[in-house]
């Protein structure tokens with residue numbers, strides 16, 4: 248079995264690695280230490296190298312790359328900044344991808360180009376304080392109001408919550424139907440009643456404004472429902488299937504950075520007259536780290 252990367256995948260790896268080292272690395276610690284979002288010019292630069300539309304079709308402004316290239320891009324970014332890796336993967340895999348898969352031509356026309364270019368950052372929000380793994384237990388409601396809905400409720404742990412402008416929001420239109428009563432709405436931050444709550448203080452993730460979101464009778468037109476209203480939960484679960492690959496690639500990038508730092512230190516630090524990496528006890532640990540990372544990478548690619 249040939250497991251080598253093809254020409255395009257190698258090119259993506261080289262380009263994103265170079266960008267991460269040359270443009271992002273100097274920001275990574277600053278963003279985390281100061282809980283700051285990415286500077287706007289860096290967001291724009293990431294748009295120019297297609298990081299906000301990795302798999303989106305070219306006619307929407309994306310790079311139309313394959314899933315392996317997607318995983319490579321997220322790994323390379325996360326190797327330098329886990330927070331930026333999180334923002335990129337959530338934007339691509341659980342906002343833009345479901346929009347392109349389930350959106351009407353009109354919705355795609357309205358939102359895809361802005362998202363794929365990074366002019367607008369996207370998010371996806373199901374989780375609520377009482378609804379984590381049990382995502383069908385959400386309490387955010389969408390009540391019919393003329394040709395639209397009024398959305399009310401609270402969301403938690405929203406990646407890109409502080410910086411994003413377009414969110415896929417899960418809300419229940421019929422609580423009696425549980426999962427089948429959940430619809431996904433495309434909600435814009437500019438809509439009246441939309442408020443960003445507390446920004447979470449998460450180790451290593453402070454460069455992403457993961458936040459609470461509050462909706463107080465936010466009026467959303469019917470044409471902003473993604474897919475069929477009764478399919479919202481299914482759409483969320485399908486979006487999360489792709490999302491998991493991105494989160495795994497993010498974890499791989501974090502692991503690679505930890506491994507590289509450990510290997511570098513083990514070759515520099517000397518004790519008993521030798522680099523500590525030449526002692527078997529340390530070398531075995533490094534070998535195990537690298538083996539685990541290689542296995543994880545192959546699992547992600549598969």
Ligand SMILES: Cc1cc2nc3c(=O)[nH]c(=O)nc-3n(C[C@H](O)[C@H](O)[C@H](O)COP(=O)(O)OP(=O)(O)OC[C@H]3O[C@@H](n4cnc5c(N)ncnc54)[C@H](O)[C@@H]3O)c2cc1C
Pocket residue numbers: 337370371372373374378379380381403404405406407449452457
């Ligand atoms: C950095 C970060 C970013 C996030 N971004 C987003 C986002 O953009 N949008 C969004 O909607 N959500 C987001 N989330 C929320 C995330 O999806 C939830 O954390 C996740 O759904 C789990 O919910 P919980 O944290 O409330 O854990 P809980 O559901 O309370 O689970 C706690 C523990 O119990 C275990 N557990 C739960 N149920 C079972 C069971 N039936 N059997 C065995 N074990 C079980 C879990 O595995 C876990 O270990 C984010 C979270 C983090 C940390």
